[in-house]
Amino acid sequence: MASNHKLVCARAARRQFGGAFQQAVRDYRGAKLAALTLARGLEERLPDGLSYLPLAFLYDGEVAQLSWEGSVSRANAEARARQGNFRVMARTRPLQAQEVEDRLYESVSSECGNNAIVVHDGRVHRDGRTIYAVHSRFCLDAVFNERARNEEVFEEAVQPLLDSALEGGRATVVFFGQTGTGKTYTARGALDLMSNLAFEKAETVEMCCYEMAGTRGGREAFFDLLAGHEKKQVKCLTGDDGNVHVRGAHKIVCSSPSELCAAMDRAFAWRSSECTERNEASSRSHCIFEFRFPQVGAEGADAADGNLGGLFRVVDLAGSERNFETQMHSRSMAERGGLINYSLLMLKECARVMHNNQKDLESQGMHVPFRSSRLTHLLRSSFTDDSHMTTVVATLSPSPTDVEHSLNTLQHVGMMRAARAWESPKLPAAPSPSEAWEPESKEAAGFDAVQGRGRALHSKLQDARKGQLNLHAFQMKTAVGGSIMKKYEAQSAKTETFIDARWHRELNVKVQDDLWVLRDADAEATQILSSWKAEQWAASKVHDLSRWSAETLQAFLQSLDLPGQVRIPKTMTGAQLRRLGRRGLAALCSDAATAEALDQALAGESQAGKAAAAAHRSTNMRMTALGNHKVHAAIEIEEPMSASHEASNAPAQHEPAPAMAA
Ligand SMILES: Nc1ncnc2c1ncn2[C@@H]1O[C@H](COP(=O)(O)OP(=O)(O)OP(=O)(O)O)[C@@H](O)[C@H]1O
DSSP states (O other): OHHHHHHTSHHHHHHHTHHHHHHHHHHHHHHHHHHHHHHHHHTTTSOTTGGGHHHHHHSOHHHHHHHHHHHHGGGGHHHHSOOSSEEEEEEEOOOOHHHHHTTOOOOEEEEGGGTEEEEEEEEEOTTSSOEEEEEEEEEOSEEEOTTOOHHHHIIIIIHHHHHHHHTTOEEEEEEEEBTTSSHHHHHHHHHHHHHHHHHHHOSOEEEEEEEEEEOTTSOEEEEESSSOTTOOEEEEEEOTTSOEEEESOOOEEEOSHHHHHHHHHHHHHHSOEEOOSSOTTEEOSEEEEEEEEOOTTOTTSOTTTSSOSEEEEEEEOOOBOOGGGOTTOOHHHHHHHHHHHHHHHHHHHHHHHHHHHHHOSTTTTOOOOGGGSHHHHHHHHHHHOTTSEEEEEEEEOOOGGGHHHHHHHHHHHHHHHHHTGGGSOOOOOOOOSSTTSOOHHHHTTGGGGOOOEEEEEOOSOOOOOOOOOEEEETTEEEEOOSOOEEEEOTTTOOEEEEOOHHHHHHHTOOOOSOHHHHHHHHHHHHHHHHHHHHHHHHHHHHTOGGGOOHHHHHHHHHHSOOSSOBOOOTTOOHHHHHHHHHHHHHHHBSSHHHHHHHHHHHHHHHHHHHHHHHHHHHHHHHHHHHHHHHHHHHHHOOSOOSHHHHHHTSOSSSOOOOOOOO
């Protein structure tokens, strides 16, 4: 049963049909390679657009189009990789040992030369039979694949910021992404490399480090990580310069790389981290490293308050988590996780509003809720101040089970990038093989950089069978017009729908509509069955003398064609009549013939009651059989139930036994 459920769950399906999805990824990569070769070889010889044609013959239309588009826009990659103050990059970690053991494939392709990243999303169609892959491309300022080393990431993402800070500027690098994707791994690598380089230009480096976590009262607060055990709370205040500063944090002035590394290690040691389902050492707080580089000639000045001296921040955010990843969390972990998710949500919300403000002229000026979380409050200048250099590094997991996370991360960093699109240089239009292609200028806008969604069909189960499932369940004939497996639970008459491709063939059915239609049909079936069961129960009790009210008894007596008189009091109920017994009943009748006729009529009612009760029991048994054997059991039952016929024998005067749904 559980396996059927899993089939409609995309994550489980990605595991189950891994081979087919992997083939889709291979196809895409093959098409990409072919497109690159063609673009290089034919572009100069053939007019625009025509060089695309050989690819269209070889591959599925959308895959060919997407891969071609990726290869021709390669020329624009350099222009697209902005040298502006706000840049967005992505780094994919390699598959972990457990993922390799589970035979998971790589669902992310990094097009490093093209500064683009493609997420291959394996999906199951709502019909439950067709599986297909959607390839989504996101264009960023730089992309690092799973083989990229920390040094490469540092050189591209961090070094320009460090240089700017060493010259007196303000810079922030933010590591953002799903839990267990390598934010801390990348941040630590960058910090280690930074500690050496910083002293090439600065004599001393002042460092403070704090984390944003929850207080006991469930509120966000900053805690000093260099203050030892106590984790002293520090304040986050807006200074005269309009920037947000953390006040009261312990500062360490380092004069050598080893001192700086020791201070960083100390901060990492105090940072909140716990073992979770996804990461053995998962960060449970947002950690901010702040470095100040006093400028030459600025000695004695309060560099923290004035703009004298450069500021460099490394923000290692806690990872976003989804419900299925937090099943084993304790209560306190769940509370902290709630705060983390809230602050990340607010960060995404700010990105969304900024993006909307940028994209839609009408909504320009919409309030960006930076103050809704302490994290966004702190990072405000990174996103709004043009002179503040910011790099957001999105970390991604290549696992197909994390595709939703990866898409979500890329969409949000894309929005952040788009929100600062005014900085991007004007790009020349890319050659396009068809009118329908997205214009290259859109690419620069980050979020709109999803260059189209390729769709490659890889259905193993394309046998389109005709027919219709007629569900004969206890006289109920439901033409659901689709592939449906029902499980009827005897007690609650509950039905569940399972879509399982195997049943399509066995039942020889074809999905005509989508799952929602089937669900409607299922709900209808549940309703009919439930009311029918209730009616049957009521029908079985209609003939039970001991349940008759005084009115029902009088109606019953009037319906009988008795030879003589019966002197039964108008207030006497069925139960009281039964207690009289045969002799007591005869005493109420005017003659023996009347007593005999009344006795026979009551015996007939008793018989009918027994038959109805037997029918009800049989219904329950059949329902149980359905529960155990699913639809097969229902189909094998050919004889309609006879309870309705029994019910029709009930006396017309008293409450008629309801007919079953036919
Ligand atoms: N690029 C990489 N190369 C090799 N291993 C990596 C890479 N990125 C991450 N890892 C490994 O993945 C695991 C998780 O990494 P890390 O703790 O940095 O994730 P995280 O994103 O900080 O997670 P959380 O948000 O839960 O703190 C670690 O064991 C790390 O060594």
